[in-house]
Amino acid sequence: MFYRENGQFKTSYAADQQIFTIAQDKWFVWGLIAFAALAVPMLADEYMFRAILIPFLVLSLAALGVNLLVGYCGQITLGAGAFMAIGAYAAYNFMVRIDGMPLVLAMLLGGVSAAAFGILFGIPSLRVRGLYLAVATLAAQFLCDWAFLRIGWFTNHSSSGSVSVAKLEMLGWVIDSPTEKYLFCLAFVIAFAFIAKNLTRAAIGRQWMAIRDMDVAAEVIGIRPMFAKLSAFAVSSFFVGVAGALWGFVHLGSWEPAAFSVDRSFQLLFMVIIGGMGSIMGSFFGAAFIVILPIFLNQFLPLLGSLVGVTVSTAGISHAELIIFGSLIIFFLIVEPHGLARLWSIAKQKLRLWPFPH
Amino acid sequence: MDMTDMNSAATTTPSGRRQGEVILDLQNISLRFGGVKALTDISFNIREHEVRAIIGPNGAGKSSMLNVINGVYHPQEGRIMFRGQQRQKMEPHMAAQQGIARTFQNIALFKGMSVLDNIMTGRNLKMKCNLFQQALWLGPALREEIVHREKVEEIVDFLEIQHIRKTPVGALPYGLQKRVDLGRALAMEPQILLLDEPMAGMNVEEKQDMCRFILDISDQFGTTIVLIEHDMGVVMDISDRVVVLDYGKKIGDGTPDEVRNNQDVINAYLGSGH
Amino acid sequence: MAFFIETMLGGLMTGMLYSLVALGFVLIFKASGVFNFAQGAMVLVAALAMARFSEWSNAALGGDSLFLANVIGIVGAGAVMFVVAWAVERFVLRKLVNQEGATLLMVTLGIAYVLEGLGQTFFGSEIYSIDVGMPKDPVIMFEGLFEGGVLINKEDFIAAALAAVLVAGLTVFFQKTAIGRALRAVADDHQAAQSVGIPLNKTWVIVWCVAGLVALVAGIIWGSKMGVQFSLVTVALRALPVVILGGLTSVPGAIVGGLIIGVGEKLSEVYLGPYVGGGIEIWFAYVMALIVLLFRPQGLFGEKIINRV
Ligand SMILES: Nc1ncnc2c1ncn2[C@@H]1O[C@H](COP(=O)(O)OP(=O)(O)OP(=O)(O)O)[C@@H](O)[C@H]1O
Numbered sequence: 001m002f003y004r005e006n007g008q009f010k011t012s013y014a015a016d017q018q019i020f021t022i023a024q025d026k027w028f029v030w031g032l033i034a035f036a037a038l039a040v041p042m043l044a045d046e047y048m049f050r051a052i053l054i055p056f057l058v059l060s061l062a063a064l065g066v067n068l069l070v071g072y073c074g075q076i077t078l079g080a081g082a083f084m085a086i087g088a089y090a091a092y093n094f095m096v097r098i099d100g101m102p103l104v105l106a107m108l109l110g111g112v113s114a115a116a117f118g119i120l121f122g123i124p125s126l127r128v129r130g131l132y133l134a135v136a137t138l139a140a141q142f143l144c145d146w147a148f149l150r151i152g153w154f155t156n157h158s159s160s161g162s163v164s165v166a167k168l169e170m171l172g173w174v175i176d177s178p179t180e181k182y183l184f185c186l187a188f189v190i191a192f193a194f195i196a197k198n199l200t201r202a203a204i205g206r207q208w209m210a211i212r213d214m215d216v217a218a219e220v221i222g223i224r225p226m227f228a229k230l231s232a233f234a235v236s237s238f239f240v241g242v243a244g245a246l247w248g249f250v251h252l253g254s255w256e257p258a259a260f261s262v263d264r265s266f267q268l269l270f271m272v273i274i275g276g277m278g279s280i281m282g283s284f285f286g287a288a289f290i291v292i293l294p295i296f297l298n299q300f301l302p303l304l305g306s307l308v309g310v311t312v313s314t315a316g317i318s319h320a321e322l323i324i325f326g327s328l329i330i331f332f333l334i335v336e337p338h339g340l341a342r343l344w345s346i347a348k349q350k351l352r353l354w355p356f357p358h
Numbered sequence: 359m360d361m362t363d364m365n366s367a368a369t370t371t372p373s374g375r376r377q378g379e380v381i382l383d384l385q386n387i388s389l390r391f392g393g394v395k396a397l398t399d400i401s402f403n404i405r406e407h408e409v410r411a412i413i414g415p416n417g418a419g420k421s422s423m424l425n426v427i428n429g430v431y432h433p434q435e436g437r438i439m440f441r442g443q444q445r446q447k448m449e450p451h452m453a454a455q456q457g458i459a460r461t462f463q464n465i466a467l468f469k470g471m472s473v474l475d476n477i478m479t480g481r482n483l484k485m486k487c488n489l490f491q492q493a494l495w496l497g498p499a500l501r502e503e504i505v506h507r508e509k510v511e512e513i514v515d516f517l518e519i520q521h522i523r524k525t526p527v528g529a530l531p532y533g534l535q536k537r538v539d540l541g542r543a544l545a546m547e548p549q550i551l552l553l554d555e556p557m558a559g560m561n562v563e564e565k566q567d568m569c570r571f572i573l574d575i576s577d578q579f580g581t582t583i584v585l586i587e588h589d590m591g592v593v594m595d596i597s598d599r600v601v602v603l604d605y606g607k608k609i610g611d612g613t614p615d616e617v618r619n620n621q622d623v624i625n626a627y628l629g630s631g632h
Numbered sequence: 633m634a635f636f637i638e639t640m641l642g643g644l645m646t647g648m649l650y651s652l653v654a655l656g657f658v659l660i661f662k663a664s665g666v667f668n669f670a671q672g673a674m675v676l677v678a679a680l681a682m683a684r685f686s687e688w689s690n691a692a693l694g695g696d697s698l699f700l701a702n703v704i705g706i707v708g709a710g711a712v713m714f715v716v717a718w719a720v721e722r723f724v725l726r727k728l729v730n731q732e733g734a735t736l737l738m739v740t741l742g743i744a745y746v747l748e749g750l751g752q753t754f755f756g757s758e759i760y761s762i763d764v765g766m767p768k769d770p771v772i773m774f775e776g777l778f779e780g781g782v783l784i785n786k787e788d789f790i791a792a793a794l795a796a797v798l799v800a801g802l803t804v805f806f807q808k809t810a811i812g813r814a815l816r817a818v819a820d821d822h823q824a825a826q827s828v829g830i831p832l833n834k835t836w837v838i839v840w841c842v843a844g845l846v847a848l849v850a851g852i853i854w855g856s857k858m859g860v861q862f863s864l865v866t867v868a869l870r871a872l873p874v875v876i877l878g879g880l881t882s883v884p885g886a887i888v889g890g891l892i893i894g895v896g897e898k899l900s901e902v903y904l905g906p907y908v909g910g911g912i913e914i915w916f917a918y919v920m921a922l923i924v925l926l927f928r929p930q931g932l933f934g935e936k937i938i939n940r941v
């Protein structure tokens with residue numbers, strides 16, 4: 001009864017182009033942001049922050065980046081983990097090698113470094129697509145795995161191979177409690193989500209989608225495939241790189257190359273598939289789903305097992321996880337390529353008509 | 359004698375439409391795909407403001423001809439003169455920059471986008487804001503978006519598709535998709551508009567609408583139109599000059615009346631069962 | 633010199649195994665246009681099934697006949713691969729006819745996960761062994777040519793021979809038999825194949841079965857060499873650059889590509905590795921594939937990729 005557009009007439013094209021064309025949507029998102037920024041810090045405990053909320057935020061940011069490339073521009077990538085790694089290690093090097101380097105700037109520069117490599121490994125996309133591109137991005141993955149493990153310079157010749165940042169500090173604010181870390185990540189995620197939204201509804205976003213949907217037609221109306229594809233690689237890798245820096249600096253604290261392995265790359269791709277390709281909201285759904293599912297299964301399966309009188313081993317749980325993930329990926333690709341985000345918007349459609357369905 | 363006449367200034371055509379200078383001159387074009395000869399030594403020209411039809415049986419090479427004009431295919435032999443200058447080998451987006459737009463035989467819309475967004479992509483070449491301005495969506499980017507949105511709304515009105523503005527194009531019936539395809543090309547404000555079977559698969563009423571749009575485009579904007587069409591009635595009605603292709607060769611060229619009475623053309627059409 | 637040849641032969645043997653996995657990729661790609669990321673998972677499942685079925689039947693037979701147990705194992709694993717092929721066609725491929733390559737690729741990632749999960753749930757997730765009586769002892773060759781000769785594993789020899797027989801068999805199958813030709817027709821054009829009356833679904837099941845059998849052979853060879861364990865799935869990632877190098881549509885390409893990469897990997901590791909800190913095996917193949925992609929996207933032996941408008 002309350003969620004509808006009646007009585008909200010658009011009087012100008014500017015108004016019609018706003019992010020949320022229904023006022024309730026707008027309030028919903030602002031409300032959500034307010035809730036995340038004000039209420040969550042008071043409600044959540046340390047475990048929630050460490051195990052769920054911070055990983056969720058950082059992976060959402062990375063998934064957002066992957067979604068720009070895969071969902072909006074239609075270029076597949078199996079190397080997102082590598083770009084997270086580049087972001088993290090580049091930011092680390094900016095921090096340790098330049099005196100007085102501000103934290104946020106180092107992270108953004110990490111993103112810029114990732115963007116540069118994104119462009120480099122995106123070059124094959126000008127000639128090949130689909131599987132072939134997947135192989136090119138995998139090449140990035142394995143090269144990075146190796147480089148950060150074997151080339152001492154990147155880790156500042158750390159003897160253990162793992163690196164860490166001493167103190168997270170921004171303009172005198174020392175970020176050390178889980179709540180502060182959470183808020184720090186949240187600020188990044190909100191800012192980047194708005195940037196992503198803006199880009200996707202602007203000319204560049206239309207170029208990406210045009211290339212995704214019908215590349216020949218796109219070229220015929222004057223879109224340069226090179227610019228469109230490489231810009232998608234750059235922007236996407238920038239997002240992913242910043243997420244990598246957050247993952248290393250804020251979530252892990254100290255890390256090894258294995259933190260950004262090919263499994264991470266697959267995981268990010270799955271978030272996008274399950275959450276919804278070509279949807280900002282979907283990236284968040286996907287990240288939430290993949291962060292929460294294992295935790296849920298860990299609690300739920302042993303319980304279910306004890307009901308029917310079998311003990312569920314940890315191995316059993318991890319196998320169940322594989323089966324469930326795999327089935328969901330197949331399910332979404334076949335039945336609902338727009339993922340959870342589409343289910344969400346269908347629910348909204350229903351709500352718009354509620355309580356009178358006809 | 360013939361040549362000088364072809365290149366001299368404006369003449370009027372049977373339809374009474376103004377016909378200008380030669381804007382595009384195709385000389386001895388040959389195009390092969392491996393062993394398949396899609397086009398063999400074809401020459402014809404296109405004059406400003408005219409409606410130029412290309413007809414011929416299936417597989418004659420009509421679509422390939424359009425693909426050559428807008429740079430999707432590169433002919434092995436021949437020259438293309440654009441406004442009197444020889445055109446270098448070029449990519450489709452460069453042709454677009456020169457003001458050549460087209461629609462497709464098999465609809466090639468961006469199926470994940472709404473009607474408005476599809477047409478907006480046609481404005482792409484005219485939008486100049488950089489990535490950072492777009493990322494922040496303030497000032498210049500917003501203003502630019504609105505200016506072009508207004509242009510697009512004009513096209514939407516012109517094509518009478520206001521009611522489906524926000525519909526994803528994939529959900530539209532065939533006839534309307536063809537119209538959106540035309541709208542996207544029009545949004546480029548082209549000088550030359552290439553239409554590849556814009557009326558294929560339409561019912562009589564839809565065909566009439568489409569004919570009206572094509573004539574209006576020609577009259578109101580003075581756009582040069584190159585049209586591929588199988589429906590002879592339509593071709594004879596709306597075109598100024600007609601090129602006839604068969605098996606990749608040119609077998610006729612002239613006004614609709616001349617072509618209609620050309621013996622080669624009659625044979626080709628009778629021969630292939632049309 | 634002897635060391636060089638030893639390294640090279642070692643590379644050739646590994647390469648042969650890559651070729652086997654790559655062959656599975658090529659078969660499925662040729663017939664269904666799907667790039668099957670689950671090939672590695674299929675190798676794992678096949679090897680697990682083989683190891684466990686023979687282990688169980690060996691126990692049931694009281695350890696009398698290893699040969700019989702192995703036969704039961706192979707038959708059982710073959711049956712499992714058939715079920716996999718059938719299920720993949722029935723529940724996945726059938727619903728994705730005419731979808732884009734990228735979607736199909738991602739769906740096989742899903743299939744891989746499901747297979748890995750199910751396989752380990754049914755057959756367990758420890759390290760198992762396969763013993764098909766392959767001789768483990770090394771032989772020394774070319775003693776006359778070099779001092780000390782060249783050291784080779786007999787097992788590797790037999791494996792290579794097996795792989796060669798398989799490849800020859802498959803080539804004959806594709807070129808000479810009616811079914812093989814039908815499979816190729818499907819690959820060339822789904823719609824055309826359907827319109828001349830080739831049942832698409834059936835050919836897909838067949839080709840996934842064949843790929844399953846190839847996976848079984850690869851699984852047996854690899855498993856008897858190094859034990860059956862989860863890390864088998866990574867061979868898919870190792871063999872992926874092979875098909876890019878050889879060409880996705882070419883059976884000989886898969887073989888030659890596998891050998892080139894097997895040898896290249898070993899040689900580069902031995903002769904180049906020390907200078908850059910070692911471990912370059914991991915990316916060597918991928919960088920080679922990347923270079924091929926940039927200059928000859930269809931691979932050494934593949935058919936040219938044409939995009940039609
Ligand atoms: N990309 C391509 N690769 C190979 N052959 C092609 C390609 N494009 C066109 N051809 C061939 O060129 C010839 C002409 O094709 P074209 O599409 O230009 O014909 P058309 O006159 O438009 O026919 P229709 O009326 O059926 O649209 C055909 O034999 C076709 O098979």
Ligand SMILES: [Mg+2]
Pocket residue numbers: 420421422463
């Ligand atoms: Mg055509």
